[in-house]
Amino acid sequence: MKCIGFRDNSVSFLVGGQAGQGITRSGSLLGKALMRGGFHVFGANDYPSVIRGSHNFYVLRASDEEVHSQADTVDLLLALNKETILLHKDELTEGGGIIYDEQTELSKGELERGDINMYPVPLNAIVEEIGGPSIMRNTVALGAAIALVGFDAEIMKGVISDTFAGRGGIIEMNHRAVEMGFDYARENYGDGFRCRLEPSGENPGRIMLTGNDAVALGAIQAGCKFYAAYPMTPASPVLHYLAAKDMEAEMVVIQPESEIAALTMVLGAAYAGVRAMTATSGGGFCLMTEALGLAAMTETPVVLMIGQRPGPSTGMATYSAQADLLFTIHASQGEFPRVVVAPGDVAECFYLTMEAFNLAEKYQVPAIILTDKYLIESHKSTEPFDPGKVGIDRGDLLIVDEWTDAEEYKRYKITESGVSPRILLGTRGATVLANSNEHTEYGYTTTDPERVMAMGEKRFRKGNALKKEVEDLNPVKVYGAEDAEVTIVGWGSTKGPALEALKMLRRDGVKARFVQVVYMAPFPAEAVGAALKGGGKLLLVEANRTAQLGALIKLNSGFTFEHFLSKVDGRPFNPGEIYDKVKEVL
Amino acid sequence: MVTMQDLATPATNTWCPGCGNFGILMAMKRAIVQLGLEREKVVAVTGIGCHGKMTNYIKVNGIHVIHGRVLPVATAIKLANRELTVIGFAGDGDAFNIGMGHFSHAARRNPDITLVVHDNLIYGLTTGQTSPTSKRGLKTKSTPRGVFEVAVNPITQALASDASFVARGYAGDMRHLTELFKEAITFPGFAMVDVLQPCVAWNRINTYDFYKERVYKLEEEGHDPTDLMKAYERGREWGDRIPIGVFYKVERPVYRENFPVLKGAPLARQKLDGIDISGLLKEFA
Structure with a gap:
């Protein structure tokens, strides 16, 4: 297995075209093929809320180590229309390439890049020859892309067979589209493209x-x-x-x-x-x-x-x-x-x-x-999910044929833990009364101050027990250096770009840490505090304007953030944006 | 066998003396006793309003929910456990103001549940504002110049929503109401009983005397409850004569029959840990 990119050991593709041209489908087919060939992949789509027309694109990144997000740049552009070339040409790395239909008219002024490789392919002509629908142009482009990076067309064909299982005609046409795109690129462009994704011949059994x-x-x-x-x-x-x-x-x-x-x-x-x-x-x-x-x-x-x-x-x-x-x-x-x-x-x-x-x-x-x-x-x-890792715990739920206690069943029984045992509806000997009004242990409506207090305290006792349990569930994850000069703090999907930024910083010799807050409620105040301690400069990264996790951390753990990287244009963080901000903070 | 005594609860009743709710509560208890239902197998779902206290006053399973949401909760309980008899109770505001959307959709789904509408043509618990079933021109606290809107007609609304069982009762005729409840509960499908209910505190027009002079029984006048057009005609009647009884009923497949997983044991009794997702993961490999 060999992966050679322009900037690191990853290769990024961008498939772009109009809504309705099957952009996400093609990108994910390519991703699955590369995964079966042994590579780790990450793919993200970008599309406006329309069904037809309008620009859509899908970025796919592959590497022989785990990939957590898209990259900042593109190595190979699969342009299903001219607009894609014009919109994304500046994202191409030096030495990158563009696969596009040979009939696309591009003037020199429009491209303004002499440092990239142009790979015109007869996308339309091949589809016409096969007699397939025009959407199949993307399959031809996938075939060409696979040839350029030295990947195996048979793996791609296998993915197509599985994806369209039971639809023989479609499979056959798409196989031909892959082969013809592949052969055309191989014959005309050979091994000229420097990015390589050569499969190991062994499918490691991952899922995408x-x-x-x-x-x-x-x-x-x-x-x-x-x-x-x-x-x-x-x-x-x-x-x-x-x-x-x-x-x-x-x-x-x-x-x-x-x-x-x-x-x-x-x-x-x-x-x-x-x-x-x-x-x-x-x-x-x-x-x-x-x-x-x-x-x-x-x-x-x-x-x-x-x-x-x-x-x-x-x-x-x-x-x-x-x-x-x-x-x-x-x-x-x-x-x-x-x-x-x-x-x-x-x-x-x-x-x-x-x-x-x-x-x-x-x-x-x-x-x-x-x-x-x-x-x-x-x-x-x-890696395939381990179904036994978490298990099923239903807590205090009685599944019995009959309630046999001498005491009548109380849905909201006051207990030390605050948790009142549930029982399945329909159980002989027990009726279950639930109530949106403040209620007694039996569930009857009440406004009596003592009972109201007791029930409120019961709910909060179980809240405390929940908080204790969450603290044991790994509610905060820490990645990277122990003796960090800078600590990136984020949550949710920013984890991916942050981990990629960490890789970039490591290559630069920067000691950086990433702290991922996983549980937001109950808030793991102590774990957050421990994770931030000794982390050097603190950089908060969130896709909002008001530093919402920052507010929670300040409220619960007392840490404040001098540095905040915010992104609110709806697009995900690119690793390079976080990397640049860290450099600025240092 | 369950008795009237078994269905009593220790909760203090806070309805006004003379409230129509007493008639509805009593008729429902009698219906449960006469049908021989076990109280553990009955679930009452109530919304917000004076009717909402039903769950406090009848010893069956109960869930008192938020305003207008009786029907989706009741629908799901029945899907979760078909062995339960699920009876929703809603006020006229609950059913036809805030919950109107759910009403039409519950009717077209046809879950095997009963909906009892406590229809007093006024808002009681919030102290006397207009209800969707208040008649046009009625002066209330919130409509000092009279109600501007045409009243919702629960009967024709239910018919237009393709409800399978559409009936109206009167809280002042307990024997008749008990029989209606029994028929609605045993009917396989969505059964609505709109109950005319005097509100002694806030509605001075639609009183016991008002209804006593006007109500008549559809079954005594040879109404054919399988005739949809006749049901519409009777449903439009409101004046010197007000019909009660079953306007319309038709059996159609109940909602749960659509779900393959419900052909086995009741959902709530099915095991959770028998699932193996390894087959499902293949699609992603």
Whole structure:
């Protein structure tokens, strides 16, 4: 296996064209092929909220070591239209190349780069010869790209066979498209392109998937049996996946009339004893906030995933942001314990979804998996998930045929831990009364001051127990140097670019650390404090304007940040932006 | 066998003396007793308003939720465990103001649940504002010049939403209401019973005397509850004569039959740890 890039041992591709030209599909096919050839990959898409027309692109980075994000530059551009060339030519590394249709008319003035290689390929002519639909031009370009980097066309063809299984005609045409693109580039351009991705001949058995896929799989593995969600970008793919797999997942999957219906349905199922979940984005979560409080007051375990995108309001539906952190941890009236956990990569999406289900049931609280568009729509290769790593812990849930205690069942029994045992509805000898009003141990409405105090204290006792448990769950992760001169602090999807920046800094001999805050509620104040101590200069990196994690850290751990790198244009951080900022801080 | 005594709770009743809710509560308890339901197998779901106290006063499983959201909660409980008899209780505001969207969608889904609407044509618990079923021109605290809007008609609304079972009862006729509840509960599908309920505190027009003079029983006048157009006609009647009884009923497939996973044990009784995702991971390899 050999990977030679221009800047480091990674190679970056950018597939660009119009919406509707299958950009994300082609990029992810290439990613999967490279993964099967032994490489680690990361792929991110960029598209406006339209179905046809308009510029779309997908960046794919491959390396023989783990890749956590896209790079700042592109080595090979697969331009399915002229606009792609004009928009992305400046991102190309010196010596980089452009694959494009040979009939594209490019004047010298338009390109203004003499340091790159032009690889015209008869994309249209080949598709016409095959007799395929015009969308197949991207497959021809993939074939050419594979030839240029010295990769194996057979692996690509295998990926196509698996992806389009059962559709023989399509497979055959796409195979020919790969071969013809490959042969054309091989014959005309030989080994001239310097970036190499030569496969080892051994598939290491990794998987490539998005955060949405991983959250959905985590829910299935956690025994979630009920999923109700209203379509909203970027969370809808969870709904699509689970709806398609409801038999294998053994799940009821529903698209109800609104986000309000989604969370209240989830709550109804959870009250009846079923693990249940919904997912949405900020706008949908706004509608859910009243039901979130209902879950807290009735002590019903519900699980939500939020995929953040830029706001306020509709904002930019298909772009990314981290501006809903403080909203999420404070949403709904009154005070109550909740879980808010922010995975930073696809593996964390899987395992933390499972953890969220366990914590929700053990502490009978709402649990929120806080993600963003960049995390849940980007592909990453990763080791296959270990289904036994987290396990299923339903806490104090009695699954018996009959309630036989002499004492009557009390849904909100005052206990030392604050957790009152649940029981499945329909159990002989027990009726279960849940109540959105403040209530007695039996669940009857009350305003009696003593009982009100006792019930509030009970809810907060379990909140304290939850906080203790979260402290043992690795709520803060630390990467990089122990004796750091600079510490980058971030959460969620910034983990990827931050880890890549760390690699760049290491090459420069800079001692840097990255601190990833994973649990936002209950906030792991001590662990954050320990991670920041002795970290040198502190640089906060967040995709919001108001340094929301910074505010939480200041409030809970007392640390303040002199340096803040903010990005709010909806695009993910590039590693180089973090690297540059670190250099500036030092 | 469950008795009326078994369905009593220790909670102090805080409805106004003479409130129509007493009639609804009593009729529902009688229906449960007469149907021989076990109290552990019955779930009451209530919204916000005076009706919401039902869960405090009837000893079955209960969940008192937020305003307008009775139906999605009730729908999901039934999906989670089909062995439960799920009865939603909602006020006219709950069902036809804030919860109107859920009403139409619940009706077209046809879950096997019952919805009892405590319809007093006024907002009681919030002390006398207009309700969606208040008649046009009614002066209330929030409508001093009279209600501007045309009242929602629960019967025709339910018919237009393709509800499978559409009935109206009267809180002052307990024997009739009990029978309606029994029929609604045993009906396989979404069954709505709109209950005319005098509010002694805030509605001085639609009183016991008002209804006593006007209500008549559809079944005594040869109404055919399978005739949708006749049901619309009867549903539009409101004046000197007000019909009660079953306007319309038609059996269609219930919601849960659509879900393959619900063909096995009730969802809530299914094991969680039997899932093996290794087959699903192949797609990503």
